[in-house]
Amino acid sequence: MFEVAISARSAMFAGMNTTSEHDRNLAAKLRSLSIEPAAFKTESPAPLARRRMIPGVMLVLVATASLAAVSLYGPEMLERIETALAMFSGSDFTISANGAEARARDDAAAEGGRTPTKDGAKSTAALPREITGSGYVIAPDTATAFSKYEGRIVAVEVEAGDLVVAGQVLVRLEDAGARFALRGAEISGQAAALALDAKNIELAQARLSLVRTERLAGRDAMSMQALEEAKTAADRAENAALQARQDVEKAELEIDKAREQVEALTVRAPISGTITRLTAHVGDTVLSREDSVRENESLLVITDTAKMVIDADVAEANIALMRPGLSGEAVLDGFPGQPFAVEVSKIAPVISREKGTVTLRLSLSQPPSGMRPAMAARIRLVVGEGSAGATHPPSSFETPARRLGDAG
Template identity: 80%
Template sequence: MFEVAISAGSAMFTGMNTTSEHDRDLAAKLRSLSIEPAAFKTEPPKPHARRRTTPGAMFFLAATASLAAVLFNGPETLQRIQTVLAGFSGGDLAISADRVEARASDGTAVEGVRTPTEDGERSASASTREITGSGYVVAPDIATVFSKYEGRIVAVEVAAGDSVVAGQVLVRLDDAGARFALQGAEIAGRVAALALDARTIELVQARSSFARTERLAGRDAMSAQALEEAKTAVDKAENAALQARQDVEKAELEIDKAREQVEALTVRAPIAGTVTRLDAHIGDTVLSREDSVREDESLLVITDTASLVIDADVAEANIALMRPGLSGEAVLDGFPGQPFAIKVSKIAPVISREKGTVTLRLSLTSPPPGMRPAMAARIRLVVGEAAGVDAHHPPSSFEAPALGARASR
């Protein structure tokens, strides 16, 4: 093909009257460089990641371009093309299939080239390890409030969501039987007190009679038998007074018992916290604590929301890396953009056979306002050099497995 092109060019040279001596010399040189078709051997191309630009092909392109320049634009254009091709062969042709260590204009590394920065990142990641897991917000202190005695609800002093303090009145009940029992105990107590007074008077009289008899017996004015009888009367009076005193004490206990039952009809908060469930309604009759066997028979539930923690599961394979005091960060599904610091406080003594995980109890530092029990949480613990980073300033990014997915073993 190259020879045909040169022959056509020669024919054009002979038909043109304006052909110069320089042009004829150039045509003769190009004709001497012609290559026979038999010299080319067709072989199937070998697969390569990139092909090198061969000097023969570049020379062919240069010759063709030179011929076109001579025919249409003259020797000046030919000189410019030769200069450009010389620069191309000395610069771009030096780039081979081997990767060049360079940086793009936007600062990213050329594909396949490992930069010193990437080497540093890989070495840093090799010295640390992140452990992820999922769990829920838990309130360790929860009080389910029942009525100690049976009664009818006459007042409900709180509503769901109210904050209460220990000892605050929650529900008031009424029981006529308890009130009557208290009145009866109080009456019995007064009777016992009167009986004690009478026995005390009898004891004083018996002791006075014994003293008189004893003086008379000393003068031989009273027989020994009379003295013995006076002594026996004193002993009987003392026993009667002691019995009356015990009756008074028993009556007081009955009064305290009846009063405690009546006072227990006013249900008070056992702990400080928030009313998270309220089942009490005015007019309802509730059972005593001994008869209430189900939680839904309770009056209400109080949760201490000031001491919330997270119980999270991590893969059993990470148990050797777990220890109390290990720090990390957590994020709630309800507040995805507000990560906060956590620290391992307890490690469960058993492994979940079904899930292949171990449960960690995590204390919280500056959790988001509005956090509530049973909120879903995702955690990330850092083991290694990065574990020493200030836990109060966790990283802004957070990636963890979706909640509910079993941790990989």
């Protein structure tokens, strides 16, 4: 390459009519600066050293030739030499610069995320890993109300969506047989009480007769046989009184049973919450709880919406990274622009064979006020040693408009 430039320079000198000794000396000096082609070597030199050496030599040659041209022929010859050198060496300079940038990028990638510490050493920082999943909003505290006994609905005191408290009347039923049974039990209880009073009187008389007989027998005015008969009569009266007392207790149990059945015709709220489903209607005849085996035979459903969680499925491959207390965020399909914080509270003890997932129960922190059970949710958990206290990239749940708003 440099020989071509020198040859052009020599030809330019030869074309001139005036050739001085000074010109020949300058040509000899330029020829001495030319680089002879190196012998072919099977082992190529290091590309980095070669690329660094060639630009330096070329800069020296260009500077020398430029000075000579300016001294002899003025600025016009200098422009010609620079143009000729640029034609041959411009591409090499560009390739060399691009190669240096590529090597710098390769070296940075080979570092594997290492960052300098305060003392200048290199340390490897573990990048956080994101795990995503999907699931639904769940209300763990849910109660399904059934009628304990058969009856006919005469009043429905609530509507779907109403907030109720534990013990509040929900539905009233009517069953004439239950009320008759209660009345009969109460009458039987009264009769048993009267019988007990009679037996207690007989017992008191038998005891007085025994005391009198014992006094006479002590004076030899009464035979021993009469004394024994008085004792037997007193014992018999006492046993009869005990039996009458048991009958009274049994009658009281029957009364309590009949009263409980009548009271069960008034269905009350077992827990506080919201009426999420109502199937009871006035005039319907409902079956007892033992006969109501299907969910649609219930009266209503109460859900405690103040204590909701998310049950979400994540890939089975992430089970080793899961632990209670792991934090992240979730977003509901119904409120896509309102992500909120979540935390893993429980991990299912089994894996879903069909889906190849594990179910996580997540506690919620400041969810949207309009959240309802069975809403679809997507979750994002951040795991890894570097995740604690680190600045994470924008959430995948955030919309571009939201990110732009935050940036503004």
